[in-house]
Amino acid sequence: MMAAPIEFFFDFSSPYGYLASGRIDALAAKHGRIVAWHPILLGAVFKVTGSGPLTQAPLKGGYSVMDMHRCARLWGVPFEMPAAFPFSTVAACRAFYAVEETDPAGAVRLAKAIYGAAFGAGGDIAGPETVVEIARVAGFDGTALAASLQDPRIKDKVKQATDRAIAREIFGSPYMIVDGEPFWGADRLDHVDRWLATGGW
Amino acid sequence: MMAAPIEFFFDFSSPYGYLASGRIDALAAKHGRIVAWHPILLGAVFKVTGSGPLTQAPLKGGYSVMDMHRCARLWGVPFEMPAAFPFSTVAACRAFYAVEETDPAGAVRLAKAIYGAAFGAGGDIAGPETVVEIARVAGFDGTALAASLQDPRIKDKVKQATDRAIAREIFGSPYMIVDGEPFWGADRLDHVDRWLATGGW
Numbered sequence: 001m002m003a004a005p006i007e008f009f010f011d012f013s014s015p016y017g018y019l020a021s022g023r024i025d026a027l028a029a030k031h032g033r034i035v036a037w038h039p040i041l042l043g044a045v046f047k048v049t050g051s052g053p054l055t056q057a058p059l060k061g062g063y064s065v066m067d068m069h070r071c072a073r074l075w076g077v078p079f080e081m082p083a084a085f086p087f088s089t090v091a092a093c094r095a096f097y098a099v100e101e102t103d104p105a106g107a108v109r110l111a112k113a114i115y116g117a118a119f120g121a122g123g124d125i126a127g128p129e130t131v132v133e134i135a136r137v138a139g140f141d142g143t144a145l146a147a148s149l150q151d152p153r154i155k156d157k158v159k160q161a162t163d164r165a166i167a168r169e170i171f172g173s174p175y176m177i178v179d180g181e182p183f184w185g186a187d188r189l190d191h192v193d194r195w196l197a198t199g200g201w
Numbered sequence: 202m203m204a205a206p207i208e209f210f211f212d213f214s215s216p217y218g219y220l221a222s223g224r225i226d227a228l229a230a231k232h233g234r235i236v237a238w239h240p241i242l243l244g245a246v247f248k249v250t251g252s253g254p255l256t257q258a259p260l261k262g263g264y265s266v267m268d269m270h271r272c273a274r275l276w277g278v279p280f281e282m283p284a285a286f287p288f289s290t291v292a293a294c295r296a297f298y299a300v301e302e303t304d305p306a307g308a309v310r311l312a313k314a315i316y317g318a319a320f321g322a323g324g325d326i327a328g329p330e331t332v333v334e335i336a337r338v339a340g341f342d343g344t345a346l347a348a349s350l351q352d353p354r355i356k357d358k359v360k361q362a363t364d365r366a367i368a369r370e371i372f373g374s375p376y377m378i379v380d381g382e383p384f385w386g387a388d389r390l391d392h393v394d395r396w397l398a399t400g401g402w
Contacts, residue, residue, distance in 0.1 A: 048259065048260070049258065049259045049260050049261065050259060051258070051259075051261070057250065057252070057372075058249065058250045058251060058252075058372070059249070059250050059370045059371075059372035060250065060252070060372045060373070060385075062370070063370070063372070063383060063385060066383075067385070067389075070392070070402075073402050074392070074395070074402055169260045169263070169264070170260075171258075171259070171260035171261045171264070172261070182264060182267075184261075184264060184268070185388075187386075187388045187389075188268075188388075190391070191271070191275070194275070201271070201274050201275055
C-alpha cells in the first residue's frame with residue numbers, strides 16, 4: 001500500500017507558509033512521499049481562534065519579519081515582504097482549486113508561482129486579474145481561469161477546504177499532517193523530516 | 202576579550218522556557234560561551250503585548266501541549282504539565298535574584314531545580330513556601346531565603362529585570378540574545394547553535 005501523502009495546509013498570505021512551500025516537496029520525496037497541497041483562507045480560521053496576522057502583533061510583529069528574513073537566508077530562499085500585507089488570498093485560493101480540478105500537478109505549480117510573486121518578489125497578488133496574469137505567464141489558460149474565479153462551484157470549494165481545515169482544528173499556516181500527526185510552523189519541517197525517517201518518537 | 206554571554210530570558214511558568222533551560226548551558230559551552238540567566242515575569246510582558254498563555258489559546262492551546270511533550274521526547278527531557286497552569290512565578294523569580302546577589306552559579310542551579318519541580322515533575326511551585334523548600338533541598342539556606350522573598354530590594358530587582366526586558370522588546374519565553382541578535386522560542390536554539398558556529402548569516 002502506498003504511504004499517505006503529507007497534508008500541507010497554508011494561506012497564500014502566510015510568509016512562513018511560503019518558506020515551507022519551497023522545501024516540502026523535496027522533503028517528502030526524500031521519504032518516498034508526495035504532498036497534498038491545501039490552500040485555505042486563514043482569515044476565516046482567525047475568526048474562530050480570535051487570532052490575527054503575526055506581523056501585526058505588538059513587539060512580536062517586528063521580530064517575526066526579521067526572523068522570516070533570517071530563515072529565508074538560512075534556507076537559501078528568496079524572500080521579500082509585499083508592501084501591502086496582509087492581503088486577500090481569495091482569488092489565489094480559487095485559482096488553485098479551479099486548476100486542480102483537471103490538473104493537480106499544475107495547481108501546485110501555480111501555487112508556487114503565486115507564492116513566488118508574493119514573497120519571492122514582494123508583489124501584490126490580491127487581485128483576480130493579477131492571479132490570472134501569473135497563471136497565464138506560467139502557461140495556463142487565462143481566459144478560462146478568469147471565468148472559473150467567478151464560478152460558484154469553485155467559490156464553494158475554497159469555503160469547503162477552509163471549513164474542513166477548521167473542523168480538523170488547523171489554526172495556522174503552514175500546518176502539516178503526517179500519518180495523523182500534526183505539525184505547525186515552517187520550523188517544524190525538521191521534525192516532519194525526522195518523523196518520516198524514524199516513524200515517530 | 203572574552204565573548205559576550207548568551208542572554209537567556211525566561212519565565213518560570215513557560216514550558217518552552219523549561220525545555221530550553223535544559224539545553225542552553227551545554228550549547229553555550231560548546232562554543233566557549235556562558236549563559237546569563239534572566240528570569241522575568243511574563244504576565245507583565247503580556248500586559249504590554251495583549252498576549253496570553255499559549256496553552257489557553259483556542260485550538261492552538263491543545264496542539265501546543267502535544268508539541269511540548271513531543272519536543273521533550275525528542276530532546277530527551279522529562280516533561281509533565283503542572284495541573285495548575287499557568288501559575289504565579291513571583292516567588293521563584295525573587296528567589297533567583299536573592300541567591301544571585303551572592304552566588305550567581307547557585308542561582309542558575311536553583312532555577313534548574315525550580316523548573317525541574319514544575320515541568321520535570323509536574324509540581325506546583327507557585328507558593329513562596331514551596332520555592333523555599335525546593336531551595337532548602339538543593340542546599341540553600343531556607344530561612345535566609347524566606348526572608349529575602351519579602352525584601353523590598355529583591356522585589357524591586359524582579360520588577361527591574363522585567364522592565365528592562367520589556368524595554369528591549371522581549372515579548373516571550375524563552376528569548377535568547379546572542380551578540381545583539383534575538384532568537385525567540387525553544388526551537389530557535391538550533392539557529393543559536395548555527396549562529397555561534399558561523400558568526401551569523
